[in-house]
Amino acid sequence: MSEIRATAYDSKIEGNVIFTRFDAALNWVRKNSLWPMPMGLACCAIELMAAAASRFDIARFGAEVMRFSPRQCDVMIVAGTVTYKMALAVRRIYEQMPEPKWVIAMGACASTGGMYRSYAVLQGIDQLLPVDVYISGCPPRPEALLAGLMKLQEKISGERSFRNQKSELAEKLEEAFG
Amino acid sequence: MTEQELLHSLANVYGPKIQHQAEFRGETTCAIAANDLREISKFCRDKLLFDYLIDITSIDDFGEEPRFEIVYHLYSMPHAVHLRLKLKVPEDSGAVDTISDIWPTANWHEREIYDMMGIRFNGHPDLRRILMWDGYPFFPLRKDFPLEGLPSEMPDVAFTKVTPLEGGPFVTVPSTATSKDREPRARPPEL
Numbered sequence: 001m002s003e004i005r006a007t008a009y010d011s012k013i014e015g016n017v018i019f020t021r022f023d024a025a026l027n028w029v030r031k032n033s034l035w036p037m038p039m040g041l042a043c044c045a046i047e048l049m050a051a052a053a054s055r056f057d058i059a060r061f062g063a064e065v066m067r068f069s070p071r072q073c074d075v076m077i078v079a080g081t082v083t084y085k086m087a088l089a090v091r092r093i094y095e096q097m098p099e100p101k102w103v104i105a106m107g108a109c110a111s112t113g114g115m116y117r118s119y120a121v122l123q124g125i126d127q128l129l130p131v132d133v134y135i136s137g138c139p140p141r142p143e144a145l146l147a148g149l150m151k152l153q154e155k156i157s158g159e160r161s162f163r164n165q166k167s168e169l170a171e172k173l174e175e176a177f178g
Numbered sequence: 179m180t181e182q183e184l185l186h187s188l189a190n191v192y193g194p195k196i197q198h199q200a201e202f203r204g205e206t207t208c209a210i211a212a213n214d215l216r217e218i219s220k221f222c223r224d225k226l227l228f229d230y231l232i233d234i235t236s237i238d239d240f241g242e243e244p245r246f247e248i249v250y251h252l253y254s255m256p257h258a259v260h261l262r263l264k265l266k267v268p269e270d271s272g273a274v275d276t277i278s279d280i281w282p283t284a285n286w287h288e289r290e291i292y293d294m295m296g297i298r299f300n301g302h303p304d305l306r307r308i309l310m311w312d313g314y315p316f317f318p319l320r321k322d323f324p325l326e327g328l329p330s331e332m333p334d335v336a337f338t339k340v341t342p343l344e345g346g347p348f349v350t351v352p353s354t355a356t357s358k359d360r361e362p363r364a365r366p367p368e369l
Contacts, residue, residue: 084336084337084338085309085310085311085336087336087337088334088335088336088337113341117325117326117341117342117343117348118325118327118341119318119323119324119325119326119327119328119338119341120309120310120318120327120338121341123339123341123342127339
C-alpha cells in the first residue's frame with residue numbers, strides 16, 4: 001500500500017520557522033506585486049501595452065494588474081509627453097494613490113520633455129512627482145520597461161520600509177527593546 | 179463645370195470685389211476684403227457648389243500692416259475643384275465675421291485660430307480656446323511669442339515655465355540648399 005502525500009506545498013516548511021528581517025519580508029511581498037497605474041499619454045503607452053501582452057508578459061514580474069483607479073495602484077508609469085495642460089491632472093491622480101507608491105518615468109518625454117522643447121510641454125515629470133526610475137528611449141522597447149521595473153524592484157527590496165512608514169511605532173519599539 | 183467656368187461665374191458677380199487672383203499648380207487663390215467674406219462664401223457654397231471647407235489657416239506677417247492673413251481652403255465635391263479665399267486682418271480690429279453657420283466645420287477651425295493667433299470671430303457661437311486652457315494669457319503662434327514660451331500660472335488649473343533651449347533653438351533654414359543644410363539644427367540666434 002503506497003502512502004498518500006500532500007504535494008501542493010513544500011511540506012518541509014510546514015510547521016517550521018523561517019527567520020528573516022521584517023523589512024525583507026515586507027519588501028519581498030511588495031516588489032513582486034506592483035500594480036501599475038498606466039498613465040499613458042503618448043506613443044510610449046503603445047509600448048506599455050506591448051509589455052503587458054503575451055510576447056513580453058509583464059505578469060512574469062507581478063505587475064500585470066493595470067488599474068485604472070489610482071486608489072488601487074502602487075506604481076505610476078508615466079508613459080508619454082506631459083503637456084502643461086495635463087500636468088496638474090497627472091499630479092492629482094498621483095496624489096490619489098495610496099502609500100507606499102513609486103513612479104517610473106517611461107521614455108524621453110516623461111523624463112526630460114524629450115524632443116518637445118516647446119511652450120506647451122512640461123520638461124520632465126520630475127518637476128511635479130518624485131521619480132524613482134527613468135527609462136531612456138523614444139519610445140523605449142518593452143524590454144527596457146521590464147528592465148526599469150526590475151530596477152524598481154531592486155530599489156524596493158533595499159528600502160527601510162518599517163522605519164520609513166511606521167516611524168512612531170519604530171521609535172517606541174526601539175525604546176522598549178533597545 | 180470646369181475650374182475656368184467656376185471662376186468666370188465668380189468674377190461675373192463679384193469681379194470688383196476680388197482684389198487679386200493668382201494661380202499655382204491648377205489651384206486658384208482669390209484675395210478679398212474681410213467685409214465681403216460672408217457674401218462670397220455663401221455664393222461659393224450655394225451657387226458654385228463648394229460644399230467642403232477643407233481648412234482655415236492664419237498667418238502672422240509680423241512687422242507688416244495689416245498684420246494677419248486668413249486663408250480659407252475650399253473644395254467642390256461635384257466639380258472636383260479647389261479654391262482659396264484669402265483676406266487680411268489688421269491688428270487693431272483683430273476680428274473677422276464667422277462663417278461657422280455657412281460651413282459648420284469652421285466652428286473648431288476658428289476656435290483654433292483664436293487660440294493660437296488671437297484673431298476674434300464676430301458671431302461665433304462658442305469662441306473659447308480649443309488647445310490651451312481658458313485663462314492662458316498668450317497667443318503662442320504669434321511671431322512675437324518666444325519659442326521657449328513665457329511663464330504663466332493659474333492655480334489648480336495649469337502653469338507654464340520657460341523651456342531651456344541650450345544649444346538651440348532648433349530651427350530650419352529656408353533656402354534652396356540641400357536638405358542637409360536646411361534641416362533643423364541648433365542655431366543660436368547670434369549666428
